[in-house]
Amino acid sequence: MSNLRAMKAAGWNALRHLLALVVATGLVGCATYRPLPLVTHATLAHRVEHLQGGKGTALPLDEVAVQRLVLLNNPRLAATRARHGVGRAQVLDASTLPNPSVQANLGFLVAGAGDVPAWGASFAQSLQGLIVRGARRDEARASASATDAQLLWESWVTLARARQLVVDVVDGERRLTLRDRLADLIEARAASLRAAVARGDADTGTSSVVFAAAVDARTAASDARQVVQAQRAELSALLGLDAGAPLPLAPLPALGPFDLTQATAAVASMGEHRPDLAALRFAYAAQEARLRGAILSQFPPLSVGVDAARDSSKVLDIGPSASLELPVFDRQQGKIAVAEATRQQLHDEYTARIDETVVEAHALIAAVVAAERAAARTTTDTVAMDAASRAFARGDIDAAIYADLNVAALGQDVDRITRDLYRREQRIALDALTGAGLPSSLPPGIAP
Numbered sequence: 524m525s526n527l528r529a530m531k532a533a534g535w536n537a538l539r540h541l542l543a544l545v546v547a548t549g550l551v552g553c554a555t556y557r558p559l560p561l562v563t564h565a566t567l568a569h570r571v572e573h574l575q576g577g578k579g580t581a582l583p584l585d586e587v588a589v590q591r592l593v594l595l596n597n598p599r600l601a602a603t604r605a606r607h608g609v610g611r612a613q614v615l616d617a618s619t620l621p622n623p624s625v626q627a628n629l630g631f632l633v634a635g636a637g638d639v640p641a642w643g644a645s646f647a648q649s650l651q652g653l654i655v656r657g658a659r660r661d662e663a664r665a666s667a668s669a670t671d672a673q674l675l676w677e678s679w680v681t682l683a684r685a686r687q688l689v690v691d692v693v694d695g696e697r698r699l700t701l702r703d704r705l706a707d708l709i710e711a712r713a714a715s716l717r718a719a720v721a722r723g724d725a726d727t728g729t730s731s732v733v734f735a736a737a738v739d740a741r742t743a744a745s746d747a748r749q750v751v752q753a754q755r756a757e758l759s760a761l762l763g764l765d766a767g768a769p770l771p772l773a774p775l776p777a778l779g780p781f782d783l784t785q786a787t788a789a790v791a792s793m794g795e796h797r798p799d800l801a802a803l804r805f806a807y808a809a810q811e812a813r814l815r816g817a818i819l820s821q822f823p824p825l826s827v828g829v830d831a832a833r834d835s836s837k838v839l840d841i842g843p844s845a846s847l848e849l850p851v852f853d854r855q856q857g858k859i860a861v862a863e864a865t866r867q868q869l870h871d872e873y874t875a876r877i878d879e880t881v882v883e884a885h886a887l888i889a890a891v892v893a894a895e896r897a898a899a900r901t902t903t904d905t906v907a908m909d910a911a912s913r914a915f916a917r918g919d920i921d922a923a924i925y926a927d928l929n930v931a932a933l934g935q936d937v938d939r940i941t942r943d944l945y946r947r948e949q950r951i952a953l954d955a956l957t958g959a960g961l962p963s964s965l966p967p968g969i970a971p
Contacts (some may be wrong), residue, residue: 583771596763610667617663621652637835647828658816669805676798683955688758706740713737789957797958814862821855
């Protein structure tokens, strides 16, 4: 009986040592949990100086400074950049070797002619994960590069929107000043006509046109003010600024000549450097690797290892082992068919995107050229307005005629700023479409 208890104790000790070894092996390199609490309040800055990179930035902000601050502070871009970490983590996961498996058993001697407890142990390694590891790693790397390219494209689109908002706000406020002056002049003219109608010196029917024009001018100024305020609020949001924070903007530089040769070259090379097209190419490469992995997976899963055992009579045996799954029904034919169809879909989508983008770019270039030609033919008659001012000072024309001339001149100024704003917006849209001026921070291997 004492021998039996000693054998059981020895068996338990062996089992505890084996379990301790397994647990210790499993805990090596384990990650630890750290909480990441959510914020419960807005994190918007209340001054430009409080933005990341805002301290020391010259005010008022020009277009380049606005773009830099948007890249550093835009909340949505900061959130999307987390996808970069996800992609790299997936590369790490795909590159990790599959774990081997260990099995052990212990049989206590209860009755019979044996002398010691029996035990058995086996060690096995699946070869399936090693076979497809290269394809899985290539797929993860291509997917991570596609994510990086898409993130760069989203940043580029956000910067293009910021540029457009800067132009809209600066030129919009210039137009708003002129619209207010225009509304003041027309309202003054309408007030003068009302007085003349009351005296019987003017006809109500002919004066009603001016009265309606005064209402329309004030309404247009009010509508323009609301549009500019909304654009300022959107620009502040892109910068991570509170809507009520002061945002001084510098005047826009003069609009230079349009370079048709450079724009045409940008369209020709668009497929090589536009990040969203690069993202599609990387996605296609990932699908190629996924298809290759599906083909490799059709080989039967094979595990090889070593088995060892000792029976209760102290007979010890050890030898190799292997297990193979017979591919009788499932030979991965479904997964291979899905992977091939998906690859064809991505191929066709990329071709269609290239064609659509080139057509859109050429149409936009034609519109820009037409707008530039129209602007070259348009002139503002400042000489005539100066002559009218001198004539009014001499008393050669009355106040009504002079007011009408001022209204016409202000209307021309508003139209000129509107044309310039439209031309700037077109050029920004063309840059955004072709990726012209995109920083050279594309992921490695972005060129085909």
